[in-house]
Amino acid sequence: MTLQVGLLYSRIRKDEKLLLTELRERDHEVTKIDVRKQTFDISAAPAAFDGLDIVVDRCLATSRSLYATQFFEAYGIPVVNSHETAAICADKVQNSLALEKAGVPTPATKVAFTKETAMDAIEEFGYPCVLKPVVGSWGRLMAKIDSESAAEAILEHKATLGHYEHKVFYVQEFVEKPGRDIRVLATDGEPIAAMVRSSDHWITNAAKGAETDVFDLDDEAVALVRKASDAVGGGLLGIDLMEIGDSYTVHEVNHTVEFKALDDAVETDVAATVVDWLEGKADAAADELEVTA
Numbered sequence: 623m624t625l626q627v628g629l630l631y632s633r634i635r636k637d638e639k640l641l642l643t644e645l646r647e648r649d650h651e652v653t654k655i656d657v658r659k660q661t662f663d664i665s666a667a668p669a670a671f672d673g674l675d676i677v678v679d680r681c682l683a684t685s686r687s688l689y690a691t692q693f694f695e696a697y698g699i700p701v702v703n704s705h706e707t708a709a710i711c712a713d714k715v716q717n718s719l720a721l722e723k724a725g726v727p728t729p730a731t732k733v734a735f736t737k738e739t740a741m742d743a744i745e746e747f748g749y750p751c752v753l754k755p756v757v758g759s760w761g762r763l764m765a766k767i768d769s770e771s772a773a774e775a776i777l778e779h780k781a782t783l784g785h786y787e788h789k790v791f792y793v794q795e796f797v798e799k800p801g802r803d804i805r806v807l808a809t810d811g812e813p814i815a816a817m818v819r820s821s822d823h824w825i826t827n828a829a830k831g832a833e834t835d836v837f838d839l840d841d842e843a844v845a846l847v848r849k850a851s852d853a854v855g856g857g858l859l860g861i862d863l864m865e866i867g868d869s870y871t872v873h874e875v876n877h878t879v880e881f882k883a884l885d886d887a888v889e890t891d892v893a894a895t896v897v898d899w900l901e902g903k904a905d906a907a908a909d910e911l912e913v914t915a
């Protein structure tokens with residue numbers, strides 16, 4: 623079946639290029655929707671969206687993702703990932719609450735709203751511990767806090783200079799991981815491929831220059847990936863795990879996930895597997911429409 627696929631984007635990165643190439647090779651029709659040039663009417667879908675079977679949200683900016691997904695859902699156009707998934711994954715507090723609720727092992731985390739209570743949370747964890755922005759990615763603006771004086775300085779900077787989101791203090795235990803973490807790309811909980819990201823730095827994001835290598839998931843990791851995906855409502859997700867001994871903790875689930883580093887690290891054709899899944903999604907959505915019609 624030939625699909626009409628909408629690709630919502632603001633910048634075509636290598637990830638989007640890989641997807642576009644794969645979609646076109648399979649003769650799907652792609653409508654590129656530049657989110658910066660688009661307006662979204664609350665009462666009717668723009669004509670440009672007519673006939674779309676499915677939309678893939680590849681916005682870089684979280685705020686755009688969060689609103690645009692709501693519009694596509696209002697227009698009755700299937701969108702991946704869903705607004706629910708985006709909303710949970712875009713916010714580290716919601717992410718942690720969802721993982722905890724689903725019984726997925728995740729680092730101990732406390733949230734506070736003032737410098738004073740954040741200091742209490744930090745002291746309860748002891749040093750080192752970790753302070754993260756509630757919204758953000760690529761390992762940006764994260765702090766490993768080694769001492770009381772460092773804690774005071776960081777909290778004061780955030781409280782004085784930070785955007786309001788930085789006045790929500792997300793404090794986490796420091797996990798003594800073995801110099802690396804694990805990134806799994808999964809579609810509705812089904813792992814496509816996984817890699818380890820190794821670095822001398824405690825932050826091991828690929829965007830921070832960590833070295834990547836293919837990683838074979840054991841049964842426990844596969845089960846955790848499924849559970850973590852379900853916890854946030856499923857979709858095309860990047861699930862981040864850290865090793866603790868021979869077990870794991872899941873520190874976050876990402877929703878507009880980059881996969882170029884993974885595609886380079888593994889043998890699997892990542893874009894092809896993603897498009898297989900998209901085709902299945904579009905089919906399922908079409909079947910659902912028939913049932914309701």
Ligand SMILES: Nc1ncnc2c1ncn2[C@@H]1O[C@H](COP(=O)(O)OP(=O)(O)O)[C@@H](O)[C@H]1O
Nearest residue numbers: 752758759760761762794795796797803825826
């Ligand atoms: N609690 C922690 N203890 C030790 N290392 C951590 C902890 N949290 C995050 N890290 C490291 O920092 C990286 C980025 O953290 P993450 O929570 O995934 O934020 P981002 O959304 O910016 O990717 C992780 O991949 C991991 O290497």
Ligand SMILES: [Mg+2]
Nearest residue numbers: 760761862874
């Ligand atoms: Mg991460």
